[in-house]
Amino acid sequence: MNVTTALSGEGGCPIRDVLDRIGDQWSLLVLAALEPETLRFNVLLRRIGDVSKQMLSRTLRRLEEDGFVERTVYAEVPPRVEYSLTDLGRSFLVPMRALIGWADTHQPQVEAARAAYRARA
Template sequence: MNTTAATQAGDLPASEDHNNCRALGQILDRVGDKWTIMVVGVLSRGPLRFNQMMREIGGVSHRMLTLTLRSLERDGLVSRTAYATIPPKVEYALTDAGRSLIEPLRVLSDWAIDYRPVIEKARADFDTRGV
């Protein structure tokens, strides 16, 4: 969010502020989704065909990968290029907006790796309290 938008956020009517929060939540749901993160990760190395992604992303179903790619294409994060060949060839690649996610996701991944032991201990402590 730019500084101007951030400083003016308090000046927004409640309904517009609520709409902004909902829109932000939807975007964060998309970029924070497990399969989105996996697709961005494999496409960060370059364009791939659908079956190549299926092989590289363990555990994703055909349907889930299809839905994820369609959503990412709709959001402008992935491009789909169909080549007029026999058999038809389709490649998926990150757009500029999609590539801009690589570094934030890398930072978040590093944080998760660093804090995994802390989080696991906190969960175990919480669970033993029986709350």
């Protein structure tokens, strides 16, 4: 499928479908936090920092639904729940790193363009 066909929505738009899910405010941060290791919810919450428990829970649920994250519940008292990347989630790390690298490299240019735009407006 070429980009024009994908963007036109013919047969569903895989770009919109995937970006709607992983392009939110928290998904990339969750995936990046899980890259090196399996984590429990509270550790993940501390690693990300400024996400609420409710939003982290919602984000993890969506990432699990889409197959990026696996949730493992251990029958212990108290119950222990851990989150890890699936093979699909790990495969996404390659394009995710490229996107993060691009953003890191070009962020000053984006900021300069915004400032120039505001100055003209």
